[in-house]
Amino acid sequence: MNELDQKYRTMVILWAILLFSQLLFVVVIYSAKGGEILLDPEQSLLGDLSPIVVAAAMLAFTNLAISFVLRKKMIEQGIGEQNPQYVQTALIIGCAFCEVISIIGLVLALAFNYPYFYLWLILGFIGIFLHFPRFKHLEAASVNN
Numbered sequence: 001m002n003e004l005d006q007k008y009r010t011m012v013i014l015w016a017i018l019l020f021s022q023l024l025f026v027v028v029i030y031s032a033k034g035g036e037i038l039l040d041p042e043q044s045l046l047g048d049l050s051p052i053v054v055a056a057a058m059l060a061f062t063n064l065a066i067s068f069v070l071r072k073k074m075i076e077q078g079i080g081e082q083n084p085q086y087v088q089t090a091l092i093i094g095c096a097f098c099e100v101i102s103i104i105g106l107v108l109a110l111a112f113n114y115p116y117f118y119l120w121l122i123l124g125f126i127g128i129f130l131h132f133p134r135f136k137h138l139e140a141a142s143v144n145n
Contacts, residue, residue, distance in 0.1 A: 004142055007084055011133040012089050018095045022125045025102050029117065035055045041116050053116075056108055060101045060120055064127050067097035072129065079139035087141045091133050098127030 047053070071094035078086025105120025 005054055008135050008138050011035050015133055019128045020101055032110055056104050063097045063100050067094040076135050082143045084138050084141040087137050094131040095128050098124050
């Protein structure tokens with residue numbers, strides 16, 4: 001196995017860990033709320049917290065967009081400079097911005113008892129899922145093409 005394959009495997013393992021760490025937010029919320037999940041279909045999507053929910057949604061979608069823009073720029077920089085480290089960093093930064101989306105959902109659940117917190121957790125999970133590392137990016141940024 002060559003060095004490029006090892007870097008790719010490391011990136012995939014890191015991606016998988018970040019993806020499945022999203023499940024820990026559900027465990028934290030479940031544990032903190034004493035086993036009761038806040039699902040209340042009777043309450044409207046915005047409820048009494050409309051300014052907070054709208055701000056949280058805007059922040060979440062902004063983070064999602066930023067995660068893809070920064071990831072793309074870092075991958076392009078890595079390819080331009082022939083430095084695969086930028087591709088690895090792009091993965092971490094992209095996933096970190098998506099992780100923040102899930103943290104927003106965690107805050108909504110714990111601090112505001114917002115029953116639709118899981119929408120943020122799902123969006124964070126999908127964002128990280130979409131950041132799956134591509135071998136072709138790593139290969140293109142490698143000096144040994």
